[in-house]
Each structure stands twice: as structure tokens, then as C-alpha cells.
Amino acid sequence: MLLHGGHNLFGQAFFDAQTGRARIIGLWTTEFGANLALIAVIGAVIFYAKRGQLPAHCESESALQTSSISPAAA
Numbered sequence: 001m002l003l004h005g006g007h008n009l010f011g012q013a014f015f016d017a018q019t020g021r022a023r024i025i026g027l028w029t030t031e032f033g034a035n036l037a038l039i040a041v042i043g044a045v046i047f048y049a050k051r052g053q054l055p056a057h058c059e060s061e062s063a064l065q066t067s068s069i070s071p072a073a074a
Helices: 002-018 023-028 034-049 059-066
Strands: none
16 A cells, blocks of 8 residues: 555656656656666566576475365375
8 A cells, every 4th residue: 555655646646747748758658658667577577587596496485375175184
């Protein structure tokens, strides 16, 4: 909730007030502009590219945590 509120505060109250009023600028800036989507895609690509740097996760622990059936009952 705080992240959303901070985004609205800076996106609408500060950054939108600092930009010009041409129509083409509104397509890139503002709350629904292409810059927000572009930055989100760049962030997703960075995180996707670095996914191999995460520590290895033990499969037996993973199966126990996600399974609703205990291994003894299966």
C-alpha cells in the first residue's frame, strides 16, 4: 500500500507537474504512460537473467513444504 501511495505521489503530483503539456509527452509519462511499462519489462528481464544466481534449493525440502500429503502417507 505504501509503494502504491508513493508511486501515485511522485508520479502524479511531482513528475507529471515537471513535464510539458504536449500530447506525445503524455503518452510516455503520466500514470498510464509507456515509460512505466517499459521500466517494468526492463526490471523483469534483469531479474529473469539473474535467476541462475539464486542459491540452490533442496528438492526434498521443497516437496515437503508444497505438498499437502505427508511423505509417510504417500
